[in-house]
Amino acid sequence: MPSDVGEFETGGERTFYKFLEGVAKPDAHYLCWYLPEVNGKEPDFLLYSDEVGLIIFEVKDWALRQIEEATPHHFLLQIKGKTESRGFVGDAHKIIKMF
Numbered sequence: 001m002p003s004d005v006g007e008f009e010t011g012g013e014r015t016f017y018k019f020l021e022g023v024a025k026p027d028a029h030y031l032c033w034y035l036p037e038v039n040g041k042e043p044d045f046l047l048y049s050d051e052v053g054l055i056i057f058e059v060k061d062w063a064l065r066q067i068e069e070a071t072p073h074h075f076l077l078q079i080k081g082k083t084e085s086r087g088f089v090g091d092a093h094k095i096i097k098m099f
Contacts, residue, residue: 005034012061013044020047 008014017034024030024047031048038046045057062077069076 009035010059010061012059016045016057016059020045024049 005017008017013034020032024032029049029051033046035042035044036046043056044059047055047057049055066078067075068078
């Protein structure tokens with residue numbers, strides 16, 4: 001786990017980092033990057049393990065009450081009084097294809 005992170009951009013990223021510190025043990029088996037640049041994009045975390053491979057994490061600071069509907073392919077959210085649909089599967093697939 002990177003130990004040189006000065007500040008996190010969001011509270012959710014700080015919380016997720018602490019979660020990763022607890023589960024990505026022993027540290028010697030995992031490589032982790034915070035806000036790496038990947039072809040002009042900046043995912044929040046990349047985690048690599050020989051056993052699992054590369055995992056990309058994009059942390060969202062949503063409250064549970066904001067999620068109106070969730071499927072494996074999209075989330076329907078209440079954001080500032082309006083409903084927005086966010087699709088992740090296609091975007092994640094594009095990022096993975098870069099590697």
